[in-house]
Amino acid sequence: MAIVRREGERACAIPHLGKGNGGDLHPLSANRGRREKSGGDRKSAHTRGGGIRLKIAVIGTGYVGLVTGAALAHLGHQVVCVDVNKDKIMLLKSGVMPIWEPDLEDMIRGAEFEGLLNYSTDASAAVSDSDAVFVTIGTPSSESGEADLSALWSVVHSIAPMLPDDGLLIIKSTVPAGTCVQIECYLRQSLPDSSRVAVAHNPEFLRQGSAVQDFLAPDRIVFGASSPEAHERLEEIYAPIESPKIRCGLKEAELIKCASNAFLAMKISYANMMADLCDALGASIDAVAEGMGLDRRIGPANLRAGAGYGGSCFPKDIRALIALAAKEQVEMELLKATEAINRQRIAVIMKKLESVFGMLGDKRFAIYGLAFKPNTDDTRESPALQLCSMLQQAGARVTAYDPVVSSMPELQVELAPDMYAAAEGSDCAVIVTDWAQFGRLDWGKLKQMMRSPYIFDARNMLDAASMAVNCERYGLRYMSLGRPAITPDAPLAIDLNR
Ligand SMILES: NC(=O)c1ccc[n+]([C@@H]2O[C@H](COP(=O)([O-])OP(=O)(O)OC[C@H]3O[C@@H](n4cnc5c(N)ncnc54)[C@H](O)[C@@H]3O)[C@@H](O)[C@H]2O)c1
Known part of the structure; x- marks a missing residue:
């Protein structure tokens, strides 16, 4: 995108938003008149811990957007989560969770009960009546490996005209360094001269599976912006959270x-x-x-x-x-x-399986876990899917079980209703996602279900000493990665590579 700057203007300059928290003028005082005109539907003016309640729009209600919206509402802000996916918004409005994430539903119900969390497919109303807009759109890989920012830019283009004059556009999506400066330039050129809209980058570090906890008590919160006023408003938004806050420029935040x-x-x-x-x-x-x-x-x-x-x-x-x-x-x-190294991991696992079983064509495998990590239903770029597909290519029969992924038509793998059903008639149970329940298997029952007694712990989640005991007790054979295999005859070491 060609950015044309006005003569004498710095690329990053952002207009003044109002005085900061410590001054006598509240950062949002400049837009008080507008908000009163728009109805002033706030139940109370304060968040948890006494900060100022802000009106926030979150554009993109995926894993990050839904957690962000729900958590900010939980903290006391008035939030609207927006998504183009009508089905998702309908599910949310009717009380059905579109994703599986521990503690998220409880937090959502609490925020809805307080009247602080709403959902919409209409970005315009949410954005035009906001103190801050978070953009949490996906930024997937393009074929070249570069981030595909087309969805993000399309959102920026469509919401730019609706941003209030003193609005703050916060990019939370992960973006390549330089993107937010480009967005800032675009807004500067496309909005009227009177507009004082600012851009900020507030990268998200939550981990799926512990997203709520990570959002509410992060190791740090990063505020990337090019003006103290934008930094101040970010401070306002996150005031109820006590984690260390780092102020830096836009590129630095993107790079962090x-x-x-x-x-x-x-x-x-x-x-x-x-x-x-x-x-x-x-x-x-x-x-x-x-x-x-x-x-x-x-x-x-x-x-x-x-x-x-x-x-x-x-x-x-x-x-x-x-x-x-x-x-x-x-x-x-x-x-x-x-x-x-990461690309080779599934090949390493396949090599180990071949060293035990030889040809895999007539073998049956139980795959434990399809999500890319435990406590999520997200299977994007999951190593488990790669393993299923490589085993199938080798002619093996695969039955999978995941505690929350219960349907995956595109994978063309048989899904079992529980861990033991998946293992029925199998030669090897392979743990690919370290769900805690795989550590609580009844090994005696499992052995009875299986045709051959091999357990391959491809996450090294099980304690080797306990598995030595289980192997001896139940006649199992246990393999993992970078640890000697365990069999009843060689409880502490056989080297599968030799
Ligand atoms: N998932 C994570 O654990 C995680 C953690 C930190 C950062 N991030 C980053 O956050 C961003 C979002 O990731 P995610 O996993 O939440 O993605 P996601 O795919 O789960 O969610 C994106 C959402 O945006 C919606 N959307 C797409 N176009 C839209 C539009 N024009 N208007 C409104 N909504 C639209 C989609 O329907 C979807 O619901 C990415 O940049 C990602 O790298 C993700």
């Missing part, structure tokens, strides 16, 4: 998000690379990861070896960062290696 996701993914690939070495050497990755993680400079998170990362964030955010850097002639070798 992408760099953090890339770093977390890199840790996962690093642990997986070390697990492969442990397999080759007959060592245990558990001890190695524990010893590494106790170093405070490293930390224990994301060091568990397994089937690799998936989902709608890590894979596409890394691809987007590599693509962005390439445009600037910066090579992201570390991230390319992170991706390459």
Whole structure:
């Protein structure tokens, strides 16, 4: 998009929004007249903890948008969640959850009861009567690996004319560095000179599966903006949350998000690379990861070896960062290696299965977990789907079970109603998503259902010592990644690679 700047104007300059919290003029005082005219339907002026109640529109009611809208309403703001998907909005209006996420439904019901959370397919009313608009639209990968921002730009174009003169447009979607400055320039050019609309970037760090907790008590909240006034309004919105708040520029906020996701993914690939070495050497990755993680400079998170990362964030955010850097002639070798290691995880698992079973054509596998991680129904870029498809390509029969994913016609895999039904007649149960209930299996019952007694823990979620006991007691064989396999004859070590 060509950005034409007015002569003498800096790319990032944002007009004044009003004095900050500490001054005698409330940040929203400039629009008080307008709000009173628009009806002033606030039940009370305050959020939890005594902050100012704001009117907020959230555009895009997906995993991030719904959590954001519900949480901001829970904190005491007046929120409208908007989506183009009429079915989704209808479900929400009729009290049905469109996604599965722990604690979300309770929070939504509470906010609805307070009259603070509404849903709409009509962005115009929500945006024109807002103090702030959050954009939480998907930013998937395009074929080149770059972030596909077409949906995001289409939203920006369509809502721009409706933004109140003193509005704040907050991009929460994950976007490549430079995007928000472009949006700021676009608004500057397309809105009347009198408009004082500001753009901010407030990246989201929630993890699906613990999204509510992550939103309400995050490690940090990042406020990217190019004016103190925009920063102040972000402070107002998040006033009830006590987490550390970082003020920075737009590009820095965009980079904090992408760099953090890339770093977390890199840790996962690093642990997986070390697990492969442990397999080759007959060592245990558990001890190695524990010893590494106790170093405070490293930390224990994301060091568990397994089937690799998936989902709608890590894979596409890394691809987007590599693509962005390439445009600037910066090579992201570390991230390319992170991706390459991750791509190999399913092949590593297949190799281990072949080393035990030989040809897989006449074998039956129970796949435990389809979601890309536990406590979510999201299967986007899930390693479990890749494994199902590779097993099927090898001619194996696959039956899957996931505690919340109960229908997946596109996968063409038989879905079982429970863990034991999935294992009936199978040669190997493969845990691909570390749902807690897979750690509470009745191993004796499972063994009776199976044709051969193999358990492949592709998330290293089960304790190796306990599994040694279970193997001995029930005649099971247990395999995992970067840890010696366990059989009744060799309770502590057989090397499947030899
Ligand atoms: N999912 C996560 O865990 C997570 C975490 C942090 C950041 N993010 C980022 O947040 C953004 C959103 O991710 P998500 O997982 O919530 O995506 P999603 O696909 O679940 O939700 C996007 C929503 O936007 C709606 N939408 C599309 N076009 C629209 C339009 N023109 N008007 C209104 N609604 C429209 C879709 O119908 C959908 O409901 C992405 O940039 C993602 O990278 C996601």
